[in-house]
Amino acid sequence: MESVEELRGAVIEFIGRGADGLRDDATFNRLALRLFAHQFHANLPYRKFCERREKRPETVRAWFEIPPVPIAAFKELTLACGPVDQAAACFMTSGTTDPAKRGRHYHFTLDVYDASAATFFKANVLPKVDRMPLLILGASPELQPHSSLAHYLGVMRDRFGAAGSGFYIGKDGLEAERVTAALEGAEKAGAPVGMLGASFAFVHYLDRCRAERRRFALPTGSRIMDTGGFKGKSREVPRAELYGLFAKHFGVGRDHCVNMYGMTELSMQLYDSPLRRRALGRPDTPVMETPPWARTVVVDAETLLPIPEEGREGIICHYDLANLSSVIGILTEDIGVAVPGGIRLRGRVQGTESRGCSVSVDEMLAATGTTP
């Protein structure tokens, strides 16, 4: 059995090859199988999950045969390759439906997570730039120690934030006046800034800008990275409209707006980045790209097998080598289609939409005035 240190070294080495090299499928596959063997033996609930599917390290030959775990499992099971009291961090899902049942993702080392997150962030948000003032419409890791997004944003501040970087969500929520002051400062200074944060936080601030008839013209080279859905935390804004608002209120055009897709259950992020496409001389077609140390496949909901053709909707499934401490295969509840160079997101699974006499639990309980 390989030691965790050996595996960690191998994953960090693989990530260290950077974001832009050729995709090395052979190395990816070998490393995925080594990680699978480790996780199969170190993680009892996962082993049981695999055994039910008759998948064992001795029989699995290719990374896509490794059983992906539905994200709901992070709520119900302890998917950790080690004793959880020794974990370096435990990131928890926001628990939008049942706050008592939050998914938990334990990390026994954060250097893999940090290397994965920083390497691909740099390639997508700050290609050809070393540091930039980062205005973060998010909470700090100190304020939200169990939020993977807060940790991620903290890593970016530390590694890429120039003087003047800071977090603008405090104990009492968005600190809009501080944001306004920072943006005015950036306009005066004339040097580009990066705004990073949750999509809903941007919407809150933009709504305020509209109410106050406020517009900024941020210096050339300024950029915006937003992430996540709205989850009832703000009004729902279609992506095209959001980019329109970014241009109108911040003076940042579509070609400087990056969308990030991340999950508590993963240690890598996907990006839709015009900045990266331009830096690499690729055509500017919107697409969510996975880093070289991960693979994203769209699977048929009926069979859970990869959909061979591009363009047909299915469920998104990720294999993330940076998920060293948990499981590398994750089955999401997101719908997407495979397109050249990555995937396109189509939203979340809504739950049943049956043709027949279906009554949902919610409807049933609502009709009789019973509370669950």
Added chain:
Amino acid sequence: MTWQDERPWFLPPELEGRAHEAPSAVLVGEIAARLWAARQRALARLPVAEIVEILDQVAAVWLAPASPWMEAACRRIAGATPYSEPMVRTGLRRLLEGCRKDALLALLGEELGDPAVLDGFRPRRAGGGLHRACGPRLTTHIFSGNVPGLPAISLIHAFLVKSASLGKPATEELVFPALFARSISAVDARLGSAVAILPWTGGEVAVERAAFAASEAVIAYGSEAAVESIRGRVPVGVRFVGHGHKISFAVVGREALDPVTVETLAEGVAYDVSLFDQQGCVSPHLVYVERGGVIPPEAFAKQVALAMAGLDRGMPRGRVGLEEAAAIRHVRTEAELRELKGEPVQLFASEGGTAWTVVYDEDPAFVPSCLNRVVRIKAVTDLAELPSLLRPARRYLQTVGVALSEDRLTDLAEKLATLGACRLCPIGRMPHPSFAWHHDGGHNLLPLLRWIGVED
């Protein structure tokens, strides 16, 4: 005018040429006028006994060996809906077998006593004097697409009370209504002239207003929201019968868990769940199984799983969309995770795809199914627990399939009556209610009728 005609509409011959127009209030008005006249000319003058004979012949034509009507319907419905052809065939055959003369007469006798009250004044059963029943001159039917063949029953009800019919097929199932209307016309031109089928987009207000205004009754099938919305648009004075979504389930008493009969019983459950992929209001969402029988509930669940697998071979599940498949995956994941955590749950599921799913669960809480052949088998210590378990679903309860001894059946029926269920039947027959059943707790013909009495 034959089974070869694949058009989704069936209109009076004079208006056939206008079928390609977008349905309009004017067209609906003209169709209604023809239907009123045709009814007046023939249908209204036919004795009800003769109408029964004709409708029996229609069913016979469909049920004849190698009936071209049945063949065309099965082939085309399987092509146009997600349902598999063997399932459509089984469902249509069983449905039409229940529409023969004896069943029609039984319904008339059950609801009217003396069916001749539809032909003229007859002595009242008690209280003296005479009375007569008049059906609507025109009934508009808003069909749903979840159970192919069901429009036949609604049309037969209207004919029995001598009403002409204007039917709107569901967008998902445009085949059967027009085909059935053509078969009526082929058997008897007089009845055929009193029925029209016209597809229009649901909620098209002007068209619907014209149809409802020209009708004396409206029968609607669909979701709760759709039925309520239609009810709100039916003018005052027009009779309305609505059938919204319902929940059905099954109950197995410990006395029925016997090694000799358990296989048949499990096959019955599997059939009830599988026919029309659980999309009917009569399809069971879950099965309560009592502990203390020779066969324990978890062994019964396994038996049901075997039967589901067997049924899937002969009568495959239909196609499901991404959301439906994802909903089934969600149920399976939830069950599997609970099982991995050591909870008393067992998942039995088809391999590869999502064709069938049986979840054995000792938590007796009532949980509706996501449908498409997903059934939970829940253990209860005693049937006495049922009323409190069913309370959350009481607004929607409909059919209860049972395997119980006679005295316990009577006892359970009393309790379920209070909770709002409207039908108890043996397991294995849930999808096939008797023609005279109390559909959603009411009558079938009486809501359509207007009565006139002559006192002594």
